[in-house]
Amino acid sequence: MTALLQAERLEAFYGASQILHGIDLTVARGEQIALIGRNGMGKTTLLRSLMGLVPACRGQRLLHGDDIAGAQPDAIARRGVALVPEGRGVFGALTVVENLIMAARPGRDGRATWTLPRIFELFPRLAERRGHGGHQLSGGEQQMLTIGRALMTNPELLLIDEATEGLAPLVAQEIWRTLGVIRREGVATIVVDKDFRSLSAIADRMVMLAKGVVVFDGPPAKLAAQPELLERHLGV
Amino acid sequence: MDLITFGVQLLNAVQYGMVLFLVASGLTLVFGILGVINLAHGAFYMLGAYLAYWIALMTGNYLAALVGGVAIAFVLGLALESVFIRWLYGRDHLAQVLLSFGLILVIDEVRQLLFGKDVHSVAPPDWLSGSLQLTDNLSYPVYRLAICVFCLAVAALIFLVITRTKIGMIVRAGAENREMTRVLGIDYDKVNRLVFATGIALAALGGIVTAPISTVYPGMGDGMLILSFVVVVLGGIGSVAGAAIGALLIGFTDTFGKVFFPSVSGMLIYLLMALVLLWRPNGILGRREV
Numbered sequence: 001m002t003a004l005l006q007a008e009r010l011e012a013f014y015g016a017s018q019i020l021h022g023i024d025l026t027v028a029r030g031e032q033i034a035l036i037g038r039n040g041m042g043k044t045t046l047l048r049s050l051m052g053l054v055p056a057c058r059g060q061r062l063l064h065g066d067d068i069a070g071a072q073p074d075a076i077a078r079r080g081v082a083l084v085p086e087g088r089g090v091f092g093a094l095t096v097v098e099n100l101i102m103a104a105r106p107g108r109d110g111r112a113t114w115t116l117p118r119i120f121e122l123f124p125r126l127a128e129r130r131g132h133g134g135h136q137l138s139g140g141e142q143q144m145l146t147i148g149r150a151l152m153t154n155p156e157l158l159l160i161d162e163a164t165e166g167l168a169p170l171v172a173q174e175i176w177r178t179l180g181v182i183r184r185e186g187v188a189t190i191v192v193d194k195d196f197r198s199l200s201a202i203a204d205r206m207v208m209l210a211k212g213v214v215v216f217d218g219p220p221a222k223l224a225a226q227p228e229l230l231e232r233h234l235g236v
Numbered sequence: 237m238d239l240i241t242f243g244v245q246l247l248n249a250v251q252y253g254m255v256l257f258l259v260a261s262g263l264t265l266v267f268g269i270l271g272v273i274n275l276a277h278g279a280f281y282m283l284g285a286y287l288a289y290w291i292a293l294m295t296g297n298y299l300a301a302l303v304g305g306v307a308i309a310f311v312l313g314l315a316l317e318s319v320f321i322r323w324l325y326g327r328d329h330l331a332q333v334l335l336s337f338g339l340i341l342v343i344d345e346v347r348q349l350l351f352g353k354d355v356h357s358v359a360p361p362d363w364l365s366g367s368l369q370l371t372d373n374l375s376y377p378v379y380r381l382a383i384c385v386f387c388l389a390v391a392a393l394i395f396l397v398i399t400r401t402k403i404g405m406i407v408r409a410g411a412e413n414r415e416m417t418r419v420l421g422i423d424y425d426k427v428n429r430l431v432f433a434t435g436i437a438l439a440a441l442g443g444i445v446t447a448p449i450s451t452v453y454p455g456m457g458d459g460m461l462i463l464s465f466v467v468v469v470l471g472g473i474g475s476v477a478g479a480a481i482g483a484l485l486i487g488f489t490d491t492f493g494k495v496f497f498p499s500v501s502g503m504l505i506y507l508l509m510a511l512v513l514l515w516r517p518n519g520i521l522g523r524r525e526v
Contacts, residue, residue, distance in 0.1 A: 051419060077421030089416040091409040102405035103420040153421050 002065040004029045004157055004188050005050065005081075012042075012049045012212075013056040019045040021212040022059065027157060030186040032179070034203035034220075036196065037233060042212040043192045044086055047159045050190075051083045052076040080108050082155035086162045088146045092135030096126055099134055099145055100152050107154030113185060119148040122178060140171030147178065156188060163193045176202060196234060200224065208233055237495070240370050245491055251380050253487020254387030255442050259460055260467035260479045261394060262438030268474015269411045269431050272324050273332045276339035278461025280436050283343055284309055284443025285452040289356045298361040302444055309440030313433030321432055322425070344454070353454055360448040383445050390441070394476055407431060411474060466509050472522025481520055485512075 005027040012020040019042045027033060035043050048054050050061065052073040061068050063079055077083075091099050100119060106112040120127035123144040129137065137145060143163075150158055163179070164172035176198050182189060183202070190207075193199055200206070200220040208216035208223070210233050216223055223229065237245075263277045287305035292298055316339070324332045359365065360379040367375040398404040410417045410424055418424055442460070450456065467486055471478025489508050493501035512520060 053415070053419070072418065073415070074418040074421050074423050077419055082421075083419050085416070085419070089413055089419075091412050091416070093408055093412055094405060098405045099409075102402060102409050102417075102422075104402075105421055149420065 003027060003062075004031075004064065006060070006062040006065075007050065008060040008062075010046070010049060010057065010059040010061060012045050012054045012058075014045075014054070019212050020049065023209075023212070023214055025207060025214065025217075027188050027190065029156065029188055030183070031188045031204050032183045032202060033188075033190045033205045033207055034199035035190050035192045035207050035209065036199065037209035037215075038235070041209045041233075043209055044161055045212075046209065047083060047161050047190065047192065050076075050159060051081060053083075077153060077155075078105075080154075080156035082150035082153050082158050084143075084146045084150050084158070084160040084163075086165070088142045090134040090137065090142045090145050090149075092133060094134055095131055096134070096137070096145055097130045099149050100126075103149045103152040105153050107156065112154055114151040114154050116152075119151060122151075122181060123148055123174075140167050140174070143167060143171075143175060144178075147175070151182070151187075158182065158187050158189045160189060160191045160193075163191050164195060164198075165193070172198075196230075240374060244370065244374065244376055245495055247376060247380065247384065249487045249491035250484070251384050251387075251487075252491060253484040254384055254391070255446055256460075256463060256467055256486055257480050257483035258387055258390060258445070259439050259442035260464040260471075260483050261391075261476050262435035262442075263464045264468045264471065264474055264476060264479045265431055265438075266435040267468060269407060270321070270325060270428055272321060272432075273329055273336065274321075274435070275333055275336040275461065276343065277336075277435070277439050277464060278457030278459075279340045279343040280309060280313075280439035280457070281443040281446075281460045282347070282452075282455070282457035283312075284440030285358075285447040285450075285456060286347060286351055286356075286443075287440065288444040288447040289351070289358050289452045292358050298359065298448070301358070302441075305444045306437050306441050310433045310437040313436030314429055316436070317429045317432040322428065325428070347454060356452040358447040358452060377449075379448055383449075386445060391480060398476060403427075403430070463505075466505060468519075470509055470512050470519055472516075472519030474523075475519070475521040478519055478521035 003026045007023055007025045010020055010023040011018060023046060035046065037043055045054060049057050052068065052071050057069065063076065063081065068076055094102065100116055125141060126144055126148060129141060134142070134145065147160065164175050167175065172195070179189065179191065179202055191199065191203070203220055205218065206216065206220050206223045207214060208229070215233060216229055259277070259281050263274065266272055266274050284305055287308055288301040291301035291304045295301070320335060324335060364379045364382045366378050368378060369375045398408065406417060406422055406427060410427060414424060463486060467479055467482040470485060471480070471482030485508060486505050489504050490501065493504040497504065516522065
């Protein structure tokens with residue numbers, strides 16, 4: 001069976017500087033992957049290149065076995081990838097409901113697993129704030145809205161950058177709980193976060209980046225058994 | 237001034253302001269959402285009036301002119317966006333000004349070839365051609381009232397589309413963060429094409445409804461272009477509600493200025509613009525630059 005996503009020798013550039021130096025990464029259907037590493041090691045760039053947001057890329061990217069090199073972000077999104085970007089990108093001038101509705105689309109199989117009622121069930125807080133403008137929301141509510149909005153596109157692969165950064169502990173817990181629900185629905189995810197313990201608890205696989213290359217790729221238990229790697233690349 | 241005369245001027249002001257709103261709302265969409273300064277917007281207003289003249293001449297039916305003129309302008313807008321305008325996004329304003337000025341010259345030349353320099357008139361539909369007798373020696377044309385009602389309906393429709401429909405939400409979202417809409421799977425090239433064509437269709441619609449009261453003549457779009465820009469700047473770039481407020485303000489200032497201060501009426505709207513900009517530099521409903 002073909003992998004959901006397969007990147008081989010992926011390189012990415014911003015201007016003259018090379019950020020990714022040949023990344024190999026495979027994501028199976030429904031798999032939850034934690035992407036870790038210190039700041040500036042290329043985690044965000046990797047997510048953005050998978051979404052088609054980094055024009056200067058080399059190497060192969062296959063989605064459902066099809067080459068997506070040169071594809072525009074909207075075309076990649078319509079093929080089942082959604083991104084929750086760092087800094088969130090809630091539309092401030094739109095209400096909570098409008099933020100969700102504008103993104104609504106059935107998945108590639110024509111089914112709409114994630115609907116407005118379903119998102120409100122997942123995040124009751126959003127239902128309470130449904131008529132509020134995006135600019136009136138707290139950081140946690142914005143993150144819930146961005147995740148909910150990405151789900152409204154009924155993706156098969158969800159990329160989440162800095163899932164809980166800057167959120168209060170209780171809100172962060174809520175986000176981790178949600179990631180569990182999303183996983184049970186069979187949506188594959190790549191999650192970037194600094195909370196190593198929470199990531200280890202939920203992820204099927206840990207992928208560690210350092211200076212634009214993969215330095216570890218394997219199950220959380222295996223990584224936990226290599227304290228020198230954690231010490232060197234995460235400072236944990 | 238007695239009450240009836242005042243009422244008539246009030247209607248004139250609203251009617252003028254509403255037509256101005258139609259044209260300016262198209263300009264503010266193209267300017268605010270696509271970021272393109274379209275100097276040819278007035279030329280499309282003129283084009284609308286000529287289309288109304290031509291279709292009414294061929295069919296003898298003003299409604300056919302209204303529907304056909306808007307449809308032709310919309311399709312023309314789609315075509316122009318695909319061929320020319322889409323290269324202008326993100327380019328500097330000089331490129332936009334040069335290209336749209338070129339469009340003015342081409343549209344004007346085509347107008348000259350097809351219709352010549354003559355002034356033409358368009359008859360309003362029969363059932364709207366009468367006048368309401370207000371007093372013994374004062375009447376008001378039904379067609380002008382119809383313009384008010386029609387423009388209000390179009391304005392309501394624009395607001396409904398922008399605030400209540402999914403495409404309206406997408407357009408508003410894209411005005412705020414284009415990249416994010418693309419990440420959500422929206423083909424923004426199509427949205428751009430639709431927005432530009434709608435802007436052109438609105439300009440043409442302004443020309444079509446004005447044709448029966450103003451006659452159709454070369455250069456009729458020039459003044460309209462300047463006024464539309466004043467409305468857009470007054471209301472706030474990209475704000476359709478702002479364009480409505482700005483257009484009505486201009487309508488009132490111009491109409492009552494001519495009545496009360498005829499000697500300086502020509503400069504009153506610019507004085508108004510200066511005052512509003514001193515008070516709110518981004519326009520009445522304009523967003524502050526971040």
